[in-house]
Amino acid sequence: MGSYILRRLGYMAVTLLIVTILGYIIIELPPGSYVESEVERLRAQGGNLTQGQIDALYRRYGLDKPEYVRFWLWISAFVRGDFGQAFAYNLPVSQIIFDRLGLTLAFSLSSLVFSWVVAIAAGVYSATHRYTLPDYVIAVLQFIGLAVPNFLLALVLMVFAQNVFHMQVAGLFSSQYVDAPWSIAKVLDLLNHLWIPIIVIGASNTAWLSRVMRANLLDVLNMQYVQTARAKGLTENVVVWKHAFRNAIHPLIMVLGSSLPGIISGETIVAIVLNLPTTGPIYFNALIQKDMYLAGAFLVFLAIALLIGNLGADILLAWVDPRIRYE
Amino acid sequence: MENAVTSAPQLPSAVDEPVSEVGQLSQWTLIRMRFARNRLAMIGMVGLIFMYALVFLGPFVAPNEYTYQNQDYIFGGPSEFTFTGSDGSFGLFMYGTTSVLDSKAFKFIVTKDENMKLPVQLFVKGDPYTLLGVINTDVHLFGVDAASKQRVYLMGADSLGRDMFARTLIGGQISMTIGLVGVAISIVLGSVLGTTSGYFMGLADDVIQRIIEVISSFPTIPLWAALAAALPPISESFTALDRYFLITVVLSFVGWTGLARQLRAKVTAYRTSDFCQAAVAAGSTDRRIIFTHMLPNAASHIIVSAALSIPGMILGETALSFLGLGILPPMVSWGALLRDSQQVSVIIQYPWLLIPGVAVVIAVMLFSFLGDGLRDAVDPYSI
Amino acid sequence: MSDKPGPKAPEQDIVLRVNDLHTYFYTDLGISRALNGVSFDIPVGKVMGVVGESGCGKSVTALSIMRLLPKSSKIIKGDITYFRRPQHNGSAGASDQIKQKSENGQQGFWIDENAGKVQEIRLNDLDPMGPEMRHIRGAELAMIFQEPMTSLNPVYTIGDQISETIMLHQRVNKAEGLRRAIDILEKVGMSNPKLIVGNYPHQLSGGMRQRAMIAMGLSCHPAVLFADEPTTALDVTTEAQILDLMRDLQAQFGTTIVFITHNLGVVAQMCDSVSVMYLGRIIEQTSVDEIFYNPKHPYTSALLNSIPHIGSRSKERLQPIRGVVPDPYSKIVGCPFHPRCNAFMPGKCDKAMPAQTVISPGHNVRCFLYSDEVEE
C-alpha cells in the first residue's frame, strides 16, 4: 500500500509539472502581453507611465528574456507563493485566491457528497427494481439531469424559489444577514441558501453516477459470487448490500477522479448565476478582462485540487479493492 | 449500460418466433437491427432529423427575420391566438397588439388588442432572407398579412423586439453544428493519437498518456474558457466564422482525450488478437495493419464514443457562450441567446427568454438517446 | 406409467423428488424452453450424476431446485419435493428458528411434532427469497458452482465468506464461525488453513478456490450438495484431487451429492447412478454400471462412443455425434434427438415424444425402441 501511494505520488509530481507548464502557456496565449494590457490599464486609469516604469515592468516579468527563463521565473515565484498581481483588483493574486478557492472546494465537496448519496440510492433502487415504474421515472430524471445545463437549472430553481417560497436565494446570505453577526437565524439563512447550489452543482453528476451505479450493480448482480451468496441462504438485502454493492461501488470510485472536474466546472459557472463568492465569477471575469495572472493561478490551483482529489480516489480504491492493494 | 426501456423481456409475444438467423447476420446488420428495435434511439434519430430540418429551414419557418428589431414589440410576449374571427368565421386568428408607454415604469408595454383579429396565413410575404445560402426569397411558412403592420411572435421577443422563435432557430444552426464539427475534429485527433499510443506503445504511448492525463486534470469549462479567452476579438481579419471554427477546436481540445483512451484500449487488445498476429506473420506493414485491420474493427466504437460526446460539446458551447466567451454577437447560438436571461428578475418578467434553454435540453436529450442507442446496438454488454 | 417415473425407491430412502419440471426463460429472442419435464428421485446418501451436452439444462435443473433462477425465468410446471430428515430438522439454526417462529404465532411449515419423522417440503411452493427457502438454502441444500474463479467474492477473505454461512445457519459468533471455517478448510485438505482464512480469493489458485467452495458448501453439513461441474475449469491433476476429496467427504459426511458434469469418465469415478439429459429432458436414467455396459438410448450410446475408453482397440475410431444440439428456442415435434439419431424411425420419432418408461428395475429410458408409450 505504501509503495503504491509513493508510485502514485511520483506520477502526480510529473503531471503537476506539466499542468503548470500548460497553465503558463495559457497565461501567455492571449494576444498582446500582460504588460501591454497593464500599461494600457494604468493609462486608462489616468496614470501616465514613463518609459522607465514600463521597462521596469518588463524587467519585473522578465519579458526581455527567453520563454523558458520566463517560465522559470513564474514557476519559482509561484512556488514561493507570489502568483503575480491581479490588475483589476490591484491586489496580489494570492490575496484574492484563497478564501474563494476554499469556498469553491467546500461547495464542490458538498455537492459531491450529495450526488454520491442520491446516486447510490437511486442506482441501487433502479437496479434492483428493473423495469418497474420507479426505474423508468429515475431513467427519465437521469436523462433530464444530464441534458439541462447547470446554469439553466440554477435559473429555473431560483425562479421557482422566488415564486413559490418567496425566497431570494442568490448569494450566501439574505441581504439583512450579510453584515449581521453570527446567530442561529443567520445559520438557518445560510443553509437556506446552500441547498440550491448544492443540488444544481451536483445534478448532472448525480444523474451520471446513478446510471453508472445501476449499470454496474446490474453487472455485478449477474456475477457468480452473488449467486454463491444467495445459495448460502442470505437475505436479498445482505446479498445486494454486502456482496454486490461492495463490488459495484468500485467503478464508482474509479470515476470519482473523473467526476471532480465536472463538479468544479459546474461550480464555477453556477456561482456566476447564483452570485456566490467563489472562484467562478472572478475567474471568468479575469478571462474576459485578460487578467491572466489571476486566471492562470486559479486554473493551476483548480488542477492541483483535482490532482489531489484523484490521488484520494486512487487510495480509496486501493482500500476498497484488495486486488489493487496487494498488487 | 443496457437500455432501460427497450430490452424489457417481452413475455408472451415472441412465443412462436424462433430466431435462428441470428448467427448468419453480419456485424453491421446486427447493429442496425438492434438499433432499429430501440425505441428511444429511434426517437432520438427522427427527432434530430426533424430539428436539423427545422433550424436550417429556420428563416423560412419563422415568420420574421431574426435580426429584425420591432420597436413596438420590445419584450413582447408570445402572440395569442383564437379560432373565431371578428365576423364569427372559423379559422386561426392572431390577436393584434399595441404598445403603450407606461409612464410610471417608463417603459413600453405590449398589450393585446381584443378587437384586432388577424387571420394566420400560409406562405405569406415578409422580411427578405437567404435560405441555405442560395435561395433569395421573402416567403415565410406562415404569418399574418404584412399590410396589417402586425407580426406573429410564437415565442415572444427580446429586449430589442427581435423574434425569439426566429433567433432560437438560427441559433440552433450554430449550436447544433458546433458539436458535430467539434466531434469530427476530436475523432481525427483521438483516432490518430489513440491508435499511435496503443499500437506503438513505448515512448509515444507514455507521452500521449501523460498529455491526456494533464488535460483531463483540468476542470473542463474553466479550461475551455481560458482557451476561448485567448482567441482574438472579431475583426476584418478574424471573422465570426473563424471564431466559430476555433471554438470547435477549443471544444475538441478536451473532447479527443476520451476517444483516444478508448481507442488505445481497443488497439492494445487487438494487437494481441489472432487476426492481428496473423497479419504480422504474413508480413503486413504497420500502416496496413492499422488501416485495414484495426480502424475498421474499432469503427463502431469510434462512432459510439463520438455520438456520446456530442451532448457534452453542445453543453460546453452553451456554457461558454452564456459566459460571453464563446459565440459572440452578432452571431447567435443558444448559449449566446441565454445571456439575456442571466437575471432572475428578467426571467420572472419575460420567461420566454429561457426558450433557447429548452431547445438545448431537447437537443442534448435526443443526442443522448441516439448515442445510448448506438452504444447498446454496437456492444449490448458494455456499461 | 409416465406419471411415476424414476427408479422406484421407498420414500424413506429419497431425499429429493423432482417431477415433470418445466422451466422456461423469457428472453429478447423469445422463450427458451430450458427444462421440458425433468423427473427423478435422488436416494439418500448416494451420488447421482447428471450428464449431457452443454446447454441441455443441467445447471438450470440444479438452480430450479435451489430456487435460484434469475428473474427472467419461471418454473412453469412440476413439483420439487424435499424430504427433510430429522437430523436436519433438529439442526441448531433451524430449531432456533422454529421457536422464534412459533412465538410470533406464525405458522411454521416445520412443526415440532414432526420431529423424528421425515417431512415433505414442496420447494416449488416456497417464496424463493422467503425465510423458509433461505433456511433450507446453504444449510440443507448447498451448491457449488461451475467456475471457481468467479464463485468467490473478490473483496472478502475466504474466512469471512465461509464463516458467513456458518454464522447464519448455526447461530454462532464470529470467532466460533471462523474456528469452524478453519476446521472445515482442514477437512477439505487445505494446507495451512489458518493462513488461508485471511486470504482473498485472488491470492488462491483455482484448485484452492474450488476447495474453499467445497468447504463452504459442506460447512453446514447439508442434506444435498449440488456440484455443478466443480472440476471443469481445473487441470487434470487438480481435478483428480478434487474428485478424490469429494468422494472421501461424501463417505465421511454421508451427504447426498448431485454431480453435474459432461464428462462420463468423471461419472464412472464418482457416481452411483446417472441421469442423461438431452434438451431439457432426462432421456435415460440408471445405475453407473448399466450406463456403461448396457446403455439403451441411442443418445447415451452415441455419447459413450464419442469418448475414448481404456481397453478399446486403438484402431477404433471415436464417433462424434453428428449434427448439433438444436437451440432451445424452437419447438421440436417428436423426440428432440430424432434429427441426430441413428435409429430414427420416420413417422414415429418425429411425430410424438416417447414417455419415460421403466425397462428393468432401476433403469428407465425415453425411446420408442423400447416402448410405444407416448408422453401426453
Ligand SMILES: Nc1ncnc2c1ncn2[C@@H]1O[C@H](COP(=O)(O)OP(=O)(O)OP(=O)(O)O)[C@@H](O)[C@H]1O
Ligand atoms: N440466464 C439465462 N437466460 C436465458 N436462457 C438461459 C439462461 N440460463 C440458461 N438458459 C438456457 O437454458 C438452457 C440450459 O442451460 P444450462 O445452463 O442449464 O446448460 P448446462 O447443461 O448447464 O450447460 P453447460 O454444460 O454449458 O453448463 C440453455 O440452452 C440456455 O439457452
Ligand SMILES: [Mg+2]
Ligand atoms: Mg451449466
